[in-house]
Amino acid sequence: MPKSLTQIEDFYSLVVNNTPMFDTRAPIEFAQGAFPHTHSLPLMSDKERELVGTCYKNKGQDKAIELGHDLVQGQSKQAKIDAWVDFIQKHPNGALYCFRGGLRSQITQQWIYKASGVDYPRLKGGYKALRRYLIDETERIMAHITPIVIGGQTGCGKTLLLDHIQQMIDLEGLANHRGSAFGNTTTAQPTQIAFENELAIELIKKQNHTHLVFEDEGANVGTVHIPDCIKNKTSQADLILLNATTDERIQVSMDAYVTNMYQNFMHQDQQNGFNNFANYWLKSLEKIQKRLGLERYKIMKNQVESALTMHQNTNTFEGFLPVVESLLVDYYDPMYNYQIQKKLDRVAFKGSASEVIEYLYSLSIS
Template sequence: MNRLKEIDNFSEIFKSNIPLLDVRAPIEFKEGSFPHAYNYPIMSDSERHQIGICYKEHGQKSAIRLGHELVSGKTKEQRIDKWSKFVKKYPNGALFCLRGGLRSKISQEWIYEHFGVSYPRIKGGYKALRTFLLNEMESTSSKMNFLVIGGQTGCGKTILLNKFDNSLDLEGYANHRGSAFGNNVTPQPKQIDFENHLIVDLIKKEHYENLLIEDEGNNIGTIYIPEVIKAKAKESKIIILRASIEERIQISLKAYVIDMIKRFTDQDPINGADNFSNYWLGSLFKIKKRLGGARYNLLLDQLNIALKNHKENNELSGFFPLIESLLVDYYDPMYDFQISNKKQRVIYEGNFQEVTNFLKEFKS
């Protein structure tokens, strides 16, 4: 039906934050989609499974016929109604299925038949968009310069990055702060969602001469940094952010205690305090082997005192010696070892204001 449009300007789709109607089944959406994509499926997981079996055993025509039987009547009306609301809210959007085939074509036809709206579909669907993004990550990152922000744990690297528009917040995309204590109250995204978010931001910022990223390891929690990004970072110049131990304790206290208490409480007002305690106890346990039994037990005693004081008196001072010990005795030696292998790439060191000024004036 030539009245039903296809679009293939993928770069513009992502640069302009075009709202995307993902009509794939929920299970497919959960495995990964794109920023500004919303899942209003044409088929449920169960329906998709039944149709898939029918396709394998009896062919496409039988599968299509079964699909129309399963998605009919009130079920069909409910799904079209959801699409109607989406189309009214996002008239400049587009829809897609896995490969730009039957599901998106049928969705297009039903929207047109019921509302007279020619809502465009993505040519090639999810597969084409995903392939485009992976190719763009390769080509765009090869043409750009990275500046890597390094520094000891708690020095404020993420705070610094977020002051600049020409930055890629890898930990933000990963929903994790990149350490044993880095979990958030919500789960990390799927690897594909992380990559898609990263690449879309990369495309949007390709006009910058330099892009700032934080000095990371191979992974951020359960998320692995793509090889092309990792390789580019390993050959890039490094700027070291310095901060006093007092500043680092305050930054860490806010990030890992104050902010986390609020997030856990906002998420679950009844069990928030217990969930916060479990977060700290579980995070400390993750590094038990590296700490060694004696040091772990000492820190565990400090932690239990801090948690008790917070629960009974809303007091946070018990976290100060605990955080200081973790920074100085655990994280700093690891950082010193890692940065010793990168010293030849360091071009500047300074405090927050000095580094900020340096980056504003930096020319590659």
């Protein structure tokens, strides 16, 4: 075996090339946050990690290593090696890491080399070093780029507009949430750490642009928090307001929150899709019960239940039209009108989608 196996220090190339990696940390560590294009192939289970950690504290490193080898041996060890080698065969240009680039990843490298002869690289400094790099790069890049923020009433099509712009950071897409009480999707949001990691990588990939476009967001998108360096910079940036008629907004909202949501729920679970869609609507409405007031909430809940029944009977979504219109005009618009008054001094342009895109082109934003 070589005196030392390969370590990777070039984190920039690692992230811009979407390098596939496997994480040797315990499952509980991986679940708290990992990197994109990463698979969990742990050296130890959660319980084994806990036992080795306790041994390390009480008896020192040598005894902890000895216990680790006792816990992971025989068929268990071989199964792990087989999984690692299978990953390497599928991703020969990848890498592996543990928390600090220490014992777990070194042991994994050694076992892989003995089993296959492959010197599969590990991250120098491990997860902790790459995580630090991403945090630092987020702050550095945001200090140098000029953000432009797209705002507008709920349903005006801000997300659809962003899809036509290359120089943009899709915070809602990264957060897997549309940023409102009805913003949940059919899949869970990432952890805060995973969100920040993916966001940093998007910034690194687009850092050569002088301007980046963001959607106007609050401090949070669903359960994840926008990093302060981004929130502070975008809250002072030029604001472009996207205009749309009420009918256009109703159609965009019907597509996003009714038709597409229903199709996504059905695609995810054909048997329970309708019930999950119904629960999504009723639970989302319940989130804004206090703001709506009890009477208005009861009326709207009845409308939603009628719309759901209508869909079951006629396979149409027409029953949702009055619900969506009421939510836009009576609920979201007053909140928007209140908030936009605080930002009027930042408004640089107002217009339709085509006019906004033309304006962005005039700023050399594509």
